[in-house]
Amino acid sequence: MICATAALFSCHTCTRHWCDYCCCRCRRRFHDPPHHCRRIKRSRRHGQQDDGGSCDSDESGDEAESDSGSDDEYGEEVCPPGCEPVLYERVVELRERRLDEEEAGAEVGRALEGIHKERELLGKKARLLEQALAAINQSVLEFQQEKQARLNQVPAVVSLRLHQLEFLEARRLPTDLSGALVFSQQQLARLKQRMQELDEERAALRQQQKELRRQHHQLQADKAAKQGHLAELSVKCRDVQLLKFGQVIDVALLDTIGVRNRAADELREALKHQASAGTCELAEWDTVIVAKRRELLALSRENTSALNTVTALTRTQRELEAAVMAGRSALWSDPLDARRAAAAGRDKLVATINNRAGCLDSLRGQIAALKRKDTSVYS
Numbered sequence: 001m002i003c004a005t006a007a008l009f010s011c012h013t014c015t016r017h018w019c020d021y022c023c024c025r026c027r028r029r030f031h032d033p034p035h036h037c038r039r040i041k042r043s044r045r046h047g048q049q050d051d052g053g054s055c056d057s058d059e060s061g062d063e064a065e066s067d068s069g070s071d072d073e074y075g076e077e078v079c080p081p082g083c084e085p086v087l088y089e090r091v092v093e094l095r096e097r098r099l100d101e102e103e104a105g106a107e108v109g110r111a112l113e114g115i116h117k118e119r120e121l122l123g124k125k126a127r128l129l130e131q132a133l134a135a136i137n138q139s140v141l142e143f144q145q146e147k148q149a150r151l152n153q154v155p156a157v158v159s160l161r162l163h164q165l166e167f168l169e170a171r172r173l174p175t176d177l178s179g180a181l182v183f184s185q186q187q188l189a190r191l192k193q194r195m196q197e198l199d200e201e202r203a204a205l206r207q208q209q210k211e212l213r214r215q216h217h218q219l220q221a222d223k224a225a226k227q228g229h230l231a232e233l234s235v236k237c238r239d240v241q242l243l244k245f246g247q248v249i250d251v252a253l254l255d256t257i258g259v260r261n262r263a264a265d266e267l268r269e270a271l272k273h274q275a276s277a278g279t280c281e282l283a284e285w286d287t288v289i290v291a292k293r294r295e296l297l298a299l300s301r302e303n304t305s306a307l308n309t310v311t312a313l314t315r316t317q318r319e320l321e322a323a324v325m326a327g328r329s330a331l332w333s334d335p336l337d338a339r340r341a342a343a344a345g346r347d348k349l350v351a352t353i354n355n356r357a358g359c360l361d362s363l364r365g366q367i368a369a370l371k372r373k374d375t376s377v378y379s
Contacts, residue, residue, distance in 0.1 A: 158182055 079088045160182075165173060167180045241249050 079085055167174070167177065238248055241247070
């Protein structure tokens with residue numbers, strides 16, 4: 001089957017159709033196109049003209065002539081053999097729809113490009129207009145300044161009445177009025193009011209100055225008293241230092257010595273970190289020691305139980321050996337051993353008797369000495 005969404009190509013040799021995005025099965029059904037296969041394009045409608053002008057019309061005419069020439073050269077497109085007419089009509093319809101979409105997209109692209117060009121042109125015109133407007137505003141400002149300067153140079157005539165003139169010299173109006181000043185009554189009243197306000201402010205400032213002077217004298221007296229008290233304290237401090245240390249101590253030097261050094265602070269911080277690390281390590285070792293102690297206690301208990309077992313076995317062995325020896329002595333006795341045992345017992349009795357006889361002799365001598373009250377035996 002022919003792919004409906006792909007672009008159709010027509011072969012001039014066999015008049016069969018194939019698509020450029022079809023599957024391998026479609027390619028096997030229709031043979032591979034030769035180099036002279038062309039892509040089918042829609043023929044331009046008669047009477048269609050572009051809005052761009054004569055140049056675009058000429059180019060469109062040339063393209064139409066080339067397309068029509070190519071169509072005449074390759075012939076009219078027909079349904080290929082072996083293809084269903086309904087499917088072919090569907091493919092042609094989809095192709096026409098695709099061509100319509102392409103033409104619409106091309107028209108939108110051309111319109112968008114024209115809008116971009118028009119926008120750029122309008123932007124350039126707007127920038128030129130802004131520059132021209134700035135130049136016009138600058139020229140208007142310069143003209144206004146020049147006009148105001150020229151108007152200030154134009155002399156003006158003011159008509160006044162006699163009761164409005166207060167510029168008198170020796171109670172007469174001077175002949176030269178070049179030094180006179182034209183002033184309104186409202187401004188004059190405002191200036192008089194301002195003069196009164198300034199007088200009041202000056203009186204308030206004088207009162208404030210008197211108060212500040214009084215405070216200044218009071219502060220000067222307090223300062224003198226504080227300086228006298230400070231001198232007394234300095235003398236007392238010097239006497240105390242001489243009494244305790246034998247010399248005057250420089251307090252400023254002590255302050256500089258007492259100031260912490262950055263290096264010392266860093267060393268203290270490092271020492272603190274090392275101490276914390278040592279504490280953590282010591283805690284870990286304490287945990288290990290506790291575990292080892294528990295292990296040692298368990299091993300000691302096992303060893304004790306083993307020793308108890310060995311002791312019980314040894315005691316049992318000795319009892320068995322004693323029973324065996326008793327049985328052997330009951331069964332057979334050696335006369336030599338019996339004589340040796342009797343001699344040893346006799347020697348032991350003789351030694352005991354001799355020892356007791358010596359003790360009796362000593363007691364008898366002590367009794368005799370006590371009777372004679374002779375203490376030479378204790379010397």
